[in-house]
Amino acid sequence: MIELFIKGGPIMWPILVASLVALTVVIERMVFVIMVKIHRQPKRVSEILMQVERGDFDGALKTGTGCRDYVARTVTYALEHRDKSVSDALLRAANWELKRFNRGLTVLDTIITLAPLLGLLGTVTGMIHSFSLLGGEELGAPQAITGGIAEALIATAAGLGVAILALIPFNYLNSQLEEARHDLEDAASHLELYFVKRASNCAFQTMEVDA
Numbered sequence: 001m002i003e004l005f006i007k008g009g010p011i012m013w014p015i016l017v018a019s020l021v022a023l024t025v026v027i028e029r030m031v032f033v034i035m036v037k038i039h040r041q042p043k044r045v046s047e048i049l050m051q052v053e054r055g056d057f058d059g060a061l062k063t064g065t066g067c068r069d070y071v072a073r074t075v076t077y078a079l080e081h082r083d084k085s086v087s088d089a090l091l092r093a094a095n096w097e098l099k100r101f102n103r104g105l106t107v108l109d110t111i112i113t114l115a116p117l118l119g120l121l122g123t124v125t126g127m128i129h130s131f132s133l134l135g136g137e138e139l140g141a142p143q144a145i146t147g148g149i150a151e152a153l154i155a156t157a158a159g160l161g162v163a164i165l166a167l168i169p170f171n172y173l174n175s176q177l178e179e180a181r182h183d184l185e186d187a188a189s190h191l192e193l194y195f196v197k198r199a200s201n202c203a204f205q206t207m208e209v210d211a
Contacts, residue, residue: 004154007154008122008154008155008158009122009125009126009154009155010125011118011119011121011122011125011155012122012154012155012158014118015115015118015119015122015155015158015159015162018111018114018115018118018162019111019115019162019165021107021111022107022108022111022115022162022165022166025104025107025108026108026166026169028104029103029104029105029169029173030169032100032103033173033176036070036101036176036180039068039069039070040069041067041068041069041072042069042071044063044064044067044069044072045069045071045072045075045187047063048060048063048064048072048075048076049075049187049190049191051063052075052079052191052194053194057079057082060075060076060079061076061079061080064076064079070097070100070180070183070184071183071184071187073093073097074090074093074094074097074184074187074188075090075187075188075191077089077090077092077093078090078093078188078191079191082195086191086192086195087192090188090191090192094184094185094188097180097184098177098180098181098184101173101176101177101180102177104173105170105173105174105177108166108169108170108173109170111162111163111166112163112166112167112170113163115158115159115160115162115163115166116159116160116163117159118155118159119155119156119157119158119159119160120156120159121155122152122154122155122156122158122159123152123153123155123156124152125152125155126149126152126153126155127149127152
């Protein structure tokens with residue numbers, strides 16, 4: 001492996017750095033996803049929403065306070081700020097949670113694009129090195145010329161390998177982000193519908209009193 005790395009030329013160093021960055025991000029994100037799944041408590045979220053349906057806001061807040069489920073945190077935050085604007089509170093809390101899921105994805109996306117380009121750059125520099133030997137004293141030494149071609153192929157393979165290996169966890173992490181967005185939107189819709197219904201009932205009762 002070390003010999004192949006050396007034969008790949010100087011462009012192998014930035015490819016190595018990109019692969020280490022990608023590996024670090026993937027490990028950190030996978031640990032994050034595992035912890036999120038461990039802390040998920042859908043039954044507790046359902047209990048909070050049921051308490052809200054009954055109008056028991058204090059009970060819902062008590063159930064949600066301290067819960068490490070990201071949906072429960074979002075709903076609890078919205079209930080804490082219901083006197084101001086439930087929709088704004090839901091949007092703010094949901095954005096905070098989605099930002100946690102989105103962290104590192106930009107880095108992986110950049111590496112997936114950058115690694116093949118670095119490999120292509122290694123291809124170009126390797127071919128330049130090979131063609132520069134033509135017509136020189138090394139013309140009679142095919143090994144010197146094929147060394148440049150080997151440099152080009154190794155760098156290309158390394159760049160593509162890094163991109164392929166980073167693409168798989170990138171797509172998985174994106175699917176987790178979409179799943180989190182769906183869960184948050186579902187809970188937010190449930191909560192907003194309740195408050196819209198409550199506001200409509202209050203307005204209807206007010207009209208009856210005025211009549």
